[in-house]
Amino acid sequence: MWSGSKDKALRERAAEVIPNGMYGHMSTVLMPEDYPQFFTRAEGTRIWDADGNCYIDYMCAYGPNLLGYGRSEVMDAVRKQQAKSDTTPGPAPVMVELAEAMVAMISHADWAMFCKNGSDATMMALMIARAYRGKRKVLVAKNAYHGAMPWNTPRPAGTLPEDRAHVITFDYNDTDSLADAVREAGDDLAGIFAAPFRHDTFADQSLPDAEYARTARKLCDERDALLIVDDVRAGLRVTRDCSWETVGVRPDLSAWGKVLGNGQPISSLVGNDRARKAAGEIFVTGSFWFSAVPMAAALATLKIVNSTDYLERMQDIGDTFRAGLCAQANDYGFALRHTGPSTLPMVLFEEDPDLRVGYGFCREAMQRGVYFSPYHNMFINAAMTEQDIAETLEATGAAFEAIKRSRNSLKPSAALAALMGG
Template sequence: MNMLKKNDAIFERAKLVIPGGIYGHQSVKQLPKGYPQYFAKADGAYTWDVDGNRYVDYMCGFGTNLLGYRNPEVESAALAQLMLGDTVSGPSELMVTLAEQFVSMITHADWAMFCKNGSDATSIALVAARAYRNKKKILLATGAYHGAAPWNTPVLKGVTPEDRANIIYFEYNNVESLTEAFKAAEGDIAGLYATPFRHEVFEDAYFPSEDYAKAARRLCDEHDALLIVDEVRTGLRLSRDCVWSAMGVQPDLSTWGKAIGNGHCISAVLGSDKVRQAAEEIFVTGSYWYSSVPMAAALATLKQVQSSQYLEHTIAVAQHLRDGIAKQALAYDFELKQTGPAVMPQMLFANDPDVKTGGAWTVAMLKHGAYLHPYHNMFLSAAHTFADIELTLQASEAAFIEISKLR
């Protein structure tokens, strides 16, 4: 196991001044021993923990790193704006330029609103959808994560039944279940949330059928409800447009975050003209929603998305990793399921419900300088090179050898 002496000492201090020492999705408390909690620096595809261990990082800040940590174009745009001002008594022109740029790139979008958390974006969409026809019910796929606000957080502690009184659940990728949910709402449907593909923790990832995506669009149209596609986790990593565009399905609202500022704090809601008036009538705001530095970073990110081969490169290196690991799993006789798109891989061992094998495998890789996750989907960035993948494949092979001994 890597030396984590400084890490562990910081965590002891943390337990005194932060409930449980850490909260939320970046907690490593549920991960096996060996995962560092604190990082000292990041560059390109690499992170260094506080004890100086270096990793090829396959979590990419849980998806916020799209082009590489500290991408030069993004950082120089952010820095230039920081010299002028960040949070002022009004936005800068960048707010408008960024909206123009984003809207020009996403087929369904006629307008944009900017916020901070992914949950801000999904919650704005919720309020806007209800404002659209003054209807109340929201359709969610059971177990789908759309943020940590009371209407969707996966833990019910502190949440009241009233927070979810207007939520109707259905089974993802099941047209019959979706149709039933529309019926159950008795004409009071504001909107339906869709995830481009299914990517929950501890589960194999999968894409829905085209039938399902088209049924979602058709049912929304029949009920004059809004189709909201949540691209917070997927956005710009699978496509330069909404992911479902490839299936010919356009949402009315889409929600974005994580990758759009390449690590700078910004999220967004995009909408079509149909929802413009509703979006204008609601009141949503935040202290830093007009800050210019993250807008400069997002603009520089979107420009690279548009002009570079970042997507093709990320897909190619991700496929190389997937192929290499598949070959090794076969060679060492492990049934490892690699699901979801290669750029957002989920890797789960078969017959490993407590993730014991998966955990042992990823912990072994940490020692060899690769940071993978045993049960959460991972992320690749445009900064990952074929050389980084080779280094990772050395780590994964060593890890397969190590866990072979445990059988």
């Protein structure tokens, strides 16, 4: 029987010593009622909360878990490097090996730099684009998330209009809107940020239109500006290369993070020779950016990526999950929109404008051992098996049954309503 008393006690203590009890994307304030905030263990496809409840995890730490928590080859590499060195006055040789591996794997890449978070990598991309020809304007698709720095954090508190004075937005997949934004930038265009596909929160996902991607490339070439693909979230779940290889368009820069070390803290910006000089001009660094252990983890992760069928298995599992969930929804009289690549699925209910049905469904699934998000795209990992999907569908069947019964009494999330209203 599910229980959340230890998590509740931890939240109460946290509220005393952590602003709002938690912050950032891991705060459960927007999650359905009773979602656990704290986790004590993770292994393979499973996570355990502070009360000992076990879940099949469809959020994968919001992306980093690509191969299964605690994947043995990665953890062996971590232990081996830890026994030698980690954070020292200079990087370990593994940094060169990892840069070589990134350049070998990513078609448009001639060089690589490493940092900690996706936001570091997108910030470097912004700075390199501006340093490239001394231009200021950067174009970003409306509602696309590229990190939590003052120039792009989704909530304005603590930032100034000046922080994004030179950011111009356009509609994703809309070539006319993109061309208008380029016109607005005039002769001051530094670069265009492209999401690999549209993966905004609270919305259906859409794959990139090849014509739109080619237009972005052409506009950058005409204006001598840099094209940037932000693969921080989608990287290595779409292809073993930059995600825009799927539409035949090569950017100048691509940002990576999350999956690179299968959970160890490392991110990267890679670029082509056109951007090399500007990359060498900006000053960016961090106390832990050169630590060797996450680099060893990333090298071990990339070895698995390049030598196994992890991606094809993840795609098969994702397809099985998608087909099973949609059929089940249909059987229970619900219509789902299950959008985006099946390895990063977004699941929303039809006729559910305030998401109360989705919230009710996720809460019922959570209490039966399946951890979903009602408003963020989810993540499949390569450790997932047919058995995991069968167990998931058993729980979701019962969850559909429960919300069918309680449909008329489901309430909208107050926190979500406050966010949307404000």
